[in-house]
Amino acid sequence: MGNLLPRGDYVRAKAPVKRDKRELRAAPRFTLLIRAAKLVTDAGEFLCVIRDASELGLSARIFHPLPRGNTMVVELQNGDRLDAELVWQKDDRAGFRFLQPVNVKTIIECPSSFSKRPVRINVSAPARIESTFRSEKAQIHDISQQGAKLACDGVFAIDEKVKLRAAGMRDTQAKVRWRQDGFYGLVFEETFQFGELARIARNLQRPD
Numbered sequence: 001m002g003n004l005l006p007r008g009d010y011v012r013a014k015a016p017v018k019r020d021k022r023e024l025r026a027a028p029r030f031t032l033l034i035r036a037a038k039l040v041t042d043a044g045e046f047l048c049v050i051r052d053a054s055e056l057g058l059s060a061r062i063f064h065p066l067p068r069g070n071t072m073v074v075e076l077q078n079g080d081r082l083d084a085e086l087v088w089q090k091d092d093r094a095g096f097r098f099l100q101p102v103n104v105k106t107i108i109e110c111p112s113s114f115s116k117r118p119v120r121i122n123v124s125a126p127a128r129i130e131s132t133f134r135s136e137k138a139q140i141h142d143i144s145q146q147g148a149k150l151a152c153d154g155v156f157a158i159d160e161k162v163k164l165r166a167a168g169m170r171d172t173q174a175k176v177r178w179r180q181d182g183f184y185g186l187v188f189e190e191t192f193q194f195g196e197l198a199r200i201a202r203n204l205q206r207p208d
Contacts, residue, residue: 018069020083035107036194038075043067044205047198048094052108057084057097063198066094075202077119078110097110117145121197127166129184131156138184140166140204147177147187147195156184164188168203 035050037060044067048060058074066089074082074096083098125140128151136154143149148164156176157160164172166188174186192200 003171012098017130020050027165036077038121039066040073040081042069045125045201046202047121047194048074048120049194051093053104055098055101055104057087057095057105059093059095061092062089062094063195064172064202065089065094067112069094071099074105076110079116080106080110081108118146121201123201125166125168125205127164129154129156130163131163133159138164140164141183143197143201143204145188145192145194146187147174148181149185151180151183162186166204167205169200 003186007038009089037048037050037085039046039048041165046062048062050058050060052059066086068086071083071085074084076082082098082102085099087095087097089095120142121144122142123140127138127140127150129136129138129150134154136152136156138150138152141149141151158176158179160176162174162176164174173189175189176184177187178185
């Protein structure tokens with residue numbers, strides 16, 4: 001098989017590679033137990049779970065209807081990014097075609113020189129941080145199953161217990177892990193389930 005894709009590189013094509021359904025089905029497919037990933041689109045970032053893949057495309061479990069568009073990027077847990085187009089979606093499944101054939105080993109093994117971090121969704125959503133003595137406006141910049149990064153003008157102490165509140169998610173108890181230049185890192189007291197986080201990410205990015 002060919003060389004593995006370097007961390008963070010894109011698989012690019014000038015235009016979608018048109019193949020009929022017979023050719024897509026003919027490509028050898030590899031069933032995966034689970035591969036967490038995110039879909040980067042013009043409408044935002046969304047979570048999915050890759051279930052099987054071939055050099056031409058993949059199918060994934062999704063947790064809500066995906067925005068339709070010409071192309072999107074499938075970002076693996078190790079940071080590798082693959083340009084693709086959404087071909088179909090039905091209920092909790094969706095199929096994607098790569099814009100250029102890929103090395104399936106990249107997806108199956110998800111190689112990385114670094115330890116895999118939880119998938120983080122980049123968002124821009126208003127929120128509030130509340131403690132025993134005050135409540136401050138904040139802006140969520142990214143969120144994962146274990147925590148969130150946000151901007152806030154208020155001052156909270158390291159290890160201070162707070163509550164994160166935002167439209168589209170339940171009130172969440174957390175602790176301040178770090179702060180720097182007006183940004184805060186929170187660690188949640190209760191980890192979100194993957195599917196719950198997927199729906200929260202969708203809610204935080206709704207245009208309405």
